[in-house]
Amino acid sequence: KIAVDEPMKLDELTLAERDLKTKMAQGVTDMSPMRLRMEKFIREQQKDIVQALEAIDGSGFRIDEWQRKEGGGGTTCVLQDGNVFEKAGVGISLVYGTLPKAAILKMRANHKNIVEGEAIPESLEFFAAGLSLICHPKNPMAPTVHLNYRYFETANPDGSSGAWWFGGGSDLTPNYLFDDDAILFHKSLKDACDAHNKDYFPKFKKWCDEYFVNKHRNESRGIGGIFFDDLDEATQDKESIFAFIQDSLKTFVPTYSTIMNRRKDMPFTEKEKEWQQIRRGKYVEFNLVHDRGTAFGLNTPGARVESILMSMPLTASWRYMYEPEPGSREERLVDVLREPKEWV
Amino acid sequence: KIAVDEPMKLDELTLAERDLKTKMAQGVTDMSPMRLRMEKFIREQQKDIVQALEAIDGSGFRIDEWQRKEGGGGTTCVLQDGNVFEKAGVGISLVYGTLPKAAILKMRANHKNIVEGEAIPESLEFFAAGLSLICHPKNPMAPTVHLNYRYFETANPDGSSGAWWFGGGSDLTPNYLFDDDAILFHKSLKDACDAHNKDYFPKFKKWCDEYFVNKHRNESRGIGGIFFDDLDEATQDKESIFAFIQDSLKTFVPTYSTIMNRRKDMPFTEKEKEWQQIRRGKYVEFNLVHDRGTAFGLNTPGARVESILMSMPLTASWRYMYEPEPGSREERLVDVLREPKEWV
Numbered sequence: 034k035i036a037v038d039e040p041m042k043l044d045e046l047t048l049a050e051r052d053l054k055t056k057m058a059q060g061v062t063d064m065s066p067m068r069l070r071m072e073k074f075i076r077e078q079q080k081d082i083v084q085a086l087e088a089i090d091g092s093g094f095r096i097d098e099w100q101r102k103e104g105g106g107g108t109t110c111v112l113q114d115g116n117v118f119e120k121a122g123v124g125i126s127l128v129y130g131t132l133p134k135a136a137i138l139k140m141r142a143n144h145k146n147i148v149e150g151e152a153i154p155e156s157l158e159f160f161a162a163g164l165s166l167i168c169h170p171k172n173p174m175a176p177t178v179h180l181n182y183r184y185f186e187t188a189n190p191d192g193s194s195g196a197w198w199f200g201g202g203s204d205l206t207p208n209y210l211f212d213d214d215a216i217l218f219h220k221s222l223k224d225a226c227d228a229h230n231k232d233y234f235p236k237f238k239k240w241c242d243e244y245f246v247n248k249h250r251n252e253s254r255g256i257g258g259i260f261f262d263d264l265d266e267a268t269q270d271k272e273s274i275f276a277f278i279q280d281s282l283k284t285f286v287p288t289y290s291t292i293m294n295r296r297k298d299m300p301f302t303e304k305e306k307e308w309q310q311i312r313r314g315k316y317v318e319f320n321l322v323h324d325r326g327t328a329f330g331l332n333t334p335g336a337r338v339e340s341i342l343m344s345m346p347l348t349a350s351w352r353y354m355y356e357p358e359p360g361s362r363e364e365r366l367v368d369v370l371r372e373p374k375e376w377v
Numbered sequence: 378k379i380a381v382d383e384p385m386k387l388d389e390l391t392l393a394e395r396d397l398k399t400k401m402a403q404g405v406t407d408m409s410p411m412r413l414r415m416e417k418f419i420r421e422q423q424k425d426i427v428q429a430l431e432a433i434d435g436s437g438f439r440i441d442e443w444q445r446k447e448g449g450g451g452t453t454c455v456l457q458d459g460n461v462f463e464k465a466g467v468g469i470s471l472v473y474g475t476l477p478k479a480a481i482l483k484m485r486a487n488h489k490n491i492v493e494g495e496a497i498p499e500s501l502e503f504f505a506a507g508l509s510l511i512c513h514p515k516n517p518m519a520p521t522v523h524l525n526y527r528y529f530e531t532a533n534p535d536g537s538s539g540a541w542w543f544g545g546g547s548d549l550t551p552n553y554l555f556d557d558d559a560i561l562f563h564k565s566l567k568d569a570c571d572a573h574n575k576d577y578f579p580k581f582k583k584w585c586d587e588y589f590v591n592k593h594r595n596e597s598r599g600i601g602g603i604f605f606d607d608l609d610e611a612t613q614d615k616e617s618i619f620a621f622i623q624d625s626l627k628t629f630v631p632t633y634s635t636i637m638n639r640r641k642d643m644p645f646t647e648k649e650k651e652w653q654q655i656r657r658g659k660y661v662e663f664n665l666v667h668d669r670g671t672a673f674g675l676n677t678p679g680a681r682v683e684s685i686l687m688s689m690p691l692t693a694s695w696r697y698m699y700e701p702e703p704g705s706r707e708e709r710l711v712d713v714l715r716e717p718k719e720w721v
Contacts, residue, residue, distance in 0.1 A: 097698070111697045120697070249675040249682050314689065321665035322675060331593040331666060338593050345658065345695030352691065353455045353464070354441070354683050 048158045048188050049104055049129035067197065067271060068160045071184040075125045075164040076108075078282055082123050082166060083110050085286045089293050090115040094123070099337050104129035109340045114347060117175075117297045121168040122343030128161045132187065140187075140196070143263050147187055147196035157195065158188040164282070168289070169346045173309035175296035176207035176214060177255070177316065178289055179344070181326070182282050199274050200262035203285060204241055205292075206255030206316060208309045210366050212376075214292045215256050219376035221284040222259050229277040230269065237261045242373040247319050253370045254319045308363050310350035317349050392502045392532050393448050393473035411541065411615060412504045415528040419469045419508040420452075422626055426467050426510060427454050429630045433637050434459040438467070443681050448473035453684045458691060461519075461641045465512040466687035472505045476531065484531075484540070487607050491531055491540035501539065502532040508626070512633070513690045517653035519640035520551035520558060521599070521660065522633055523688070525670070526626050543618050544606035546581065547629060548589055549636075550599030550660060552653045554710050556720075558636045559600050563720035565628040566603050573621040574613065581605045586717040591663050597714045598663045652707050654694035661693050 046054070052068055059065070061073045083094050092115040100106040107126035112118055132140070134155055141147050148154065163183035170177070182201035189195045205218045219238070226233035241260035246253050259281070264274050320327050330341035357363030390398070396412055403409070405417045427438050436459040444450040451470035456462055476484070478499055485491050492498065507527035514521070526545035533539045549562045563582070570577035585604035590597050603625070608618050664671050674685035701707030 095697075113697055120695075122697070249680075310692075317661060317693075318665060318686075321662060322672075328666075336593075339698050342662075342695060343697055347694060347696065348654075349661075349693050349695075350691060351464075351686060351689030351693075353439075353457055353466070353687055 047104070047129065048160060048192070051192070066194065067184065067275065068162065068186060070275070071162045072127055074279060075162060075182070078164055079108065079110065079123050079125050082286060085290055086112065086118070086121050086123070086168065089290060089297065090117040090121070092116055099340070101128060102335055107337070107340065109337070109343060111343055117170055117172070117293065119169045119171045119347040120343070123164070123166045124340050124343060125164045126162070126340070130159055132157045132159050144196040144198065144265060149189065154190055157190070160186045160188070165344075166285070167344045169313070170293065170297060172297050172299060173208045173301050173305045174299040175293055176205050178205055179203065180282070180285055182278055196265070197271065198263050198265040199278050200264065201278060201281070202237065202241055202258060202260035204245055204255055204258035204260065206312070207366065208312045209305070209362055210256070210369060211296070214295065215376045217291060218258060218288055221288045222281065223377050225277070225281045225284050226259065228280060229273065233277070234259065245319065246323070247315055248323065250315070251371065252315070252367065253373055254316060256369060256376070257373055307350070310348060311352055311355050313346040313349035314351045317345060320344055391448070391473065392504060392536070395536065410538065411528065411619065412506065412530060414619070415506045416471055418623060419506060419526070422508055423452065423454065423467050423469050426630060429634055430456065430462070430465050430467070430512065433634060433641065434461040434465070436460055443684070445472060446679055451681070451684065453681070453687060455687055461514055461516070461637065463513045463515045463691040464687070467508070467510045468684050468687060469508045470506070470684070474503055476501045476503050488540040488542065488609060493533065498534055501534070504530045504532070509688075510629070511688045513657070514637065514641060516641050516643060517552045517645050517649045518643040519637055520549050522549055523547065524626070524629055526622055540609070541615065542607045542609040543622050544608065545622060545625070546585055546602060546604035548585055548599055548602035548604065550656070551710065552656045553649070553706055554600070554713060555640070558639065559720045561635060562602060562632055565632045566625065567721050569621070569625040569628050570603065572624060573617065577621070578603065589663065590667070591659060592667065594659065595715065596659070596711065597717055598660060600713060600720070601717055651694070654692060655696055655699050657690040657693035658695045661689060664688055
């Protein structure tokens with residue numbers, strides 16, 4: 034009787050509880066479930082990125098660990114009003130939860146294997162892990178950067194992995210265009226893509242150009258980079274995609290450090306600072322009006338609003354009918370935002 | 378043959394063309410269509426309000442007339458970086474257009490008389506007129522104010538008026554709470570309401586408290602006022618509602634002038650200015666994330682984005698985890714934003 038009860042009891046553990054048990058008993062290796070490997074990877078990356086940004090800024094991040102009542106939690110690191118950065122945020126979140134039937138039906142459109150056979154269960158457990166980063170430098174010559182990498186997985190009713198996919202990308206938002214920076218940023222992402230799949234960069238570059246657009250202004254948020262979602266077995270096997278995700282994310286520190294070292298101490302005028310503030314306003318517009326991730330976060334009950342909105346700049350400005358002067362550097366930026374360029 | 382052709386040609390005039398003809402031939406009187414009376418009223422009000430705000434500020438508004446390619450246009454008046462106001466915008470818009478079938482079906486839920494009988498026409502001409510106002514003062518002791526009054530009407534296929542309704546309201550957003558201001562603001566709106574219908578104020582005050590909420594923060598945008606929509610013959614006859622709209626809008630100048638004269642020259646600290654900037658950030662969040670009017674405007678093809686976003690403050694700030702000190706005046710404001718008060 035006991036032999037029958039034991040596995041029954043084991044089955045009653047949630048996905049989060051089972052993962053915790055596995056982690057404590059065996060640690061995390063290449064043989065562990067992807068949930069644990071992705072968690073380990075983004076935790077390490079968060080540490081490395083925070084360290085690299087602290088080295089650039091010369092001041093430290095504030096670190097907040099938080100729990101989600103409904104399951105999971107995260108670590109939000111923010112450096113505010115530093116020497117180099119007006120605001121920099123590096124956050125990870127690890128969410129264990131339950132998808133209701135309506136959400137399962139919706140996801141099935143893109144991910145057929147979320148359910149086995151025809152019967153749709155009333156609910157499914159899921160896991161979502163992500164690392165998000167945003168840096169708003171003080172110097173208007175230095176670009177804002179954004180990055181997000183995430184993994185999503187559902188559990189079958191028997192506890193095995195169901196559907197899974199990766200998403201992510203990184204994009205650069207300068208106030209002033211330095212071709213060297215744009216080329217370096219795009220080239221390092223292209224190299225990471227090409228090492229895994231020659232189709233990735235052209236596809237993900239286009240996806241980025243199409244996603245980060247202030248449609249109401251017919252103007253891109255910045256000069257792009259890469260963006261992708263729903264990478265699953267229809268694209269490549271899980272192991273290959275995870276390898277790509279890792280290489281792609283790891284381009285961030287060397288690339289952005291190089292760009293920041295070039296720009297952070299450049300001289301600038303009051304007028305150039307004002308232009309930065311205007312561009313910041315448009316950044317806010319994209320994040321609050323168009324970004325699906327932000328909207329999803331703000332609509333999630335129990336979400337940690339301060340972690341979602343760490344992406345907001347410390348300062349922004351809206352000036353009525355502000356137009357760059359013809360032939361100016363400001364106008365050159367806007368021209369490129371109206372018609373994205375191929376940088377590599 | 379000519380006698381038959383002539384009226385045919387007349388019928389082909391659009392609503393906008395017919396209104397223009399009427400205006401030129403007869404001027405606008407109490408017997409004119411409501412479209413023309415509302416236009417005349419908001420044009421006069423725009424002039425009066427601009428004059429009153431210029432008197433407070435001591436500097437002038439910039440005036441932009443604009444046309445909408447699809448029909449109609451407007452006048453946007455903005456005072457930016459003045460002596461008293463960081464930004465003040467007073468705009469009117471007069472839109473003539475065509476509703477597609479999908480929009481007609483949607484509107485029929487609230488306005489049955491948009492169609493006569495059962496057959497839904499493929500399209501209907503409509504008219505929309507509105508006055509919008511927002512003032513962001515420089516002094517953190519002086520409150521931001523917002524106001525909007527609008528009229529909407531559809532035309533039957535034979536050119537006669539179909540469905541119609543009024544909407545509007547006004548609300549106050551202080552950074553620091555002065556009970557005197559809150560009471561004056563609410564009382565003047567209550568008096569205007571009570572003179573027309575004793576049910577209005579309690580109903581519209583509640584509507585306002587429920588509408589202007591940053592749901593993601595569980596916090597009201599400001600201390601409210603009144604808000605209403607879809608006032609049609611089910612509420613009262615058109616003449617009575619128009620009279621209420623006029624009286625209600627006319628409370629603005631004396632009330633806000635009194636409040637501004639009390640606050641515009643008060644001393645303040647750097648810390649208090651910072652708090653204002655934080656509150657401005659939350660104002661932006663409401664307008665871009667939750668406000669239906671802004672979303673509708675930004676999604677309208679050919680909309681004048683600069684007129685819609687004149688509501689944005691000149692400056693705003695997002696500070697991670699900014700919390701008012703226990704027992705402070707800042708905390709007292711947030712307490713009221715979490716639980717709206719009855720001020721009169």
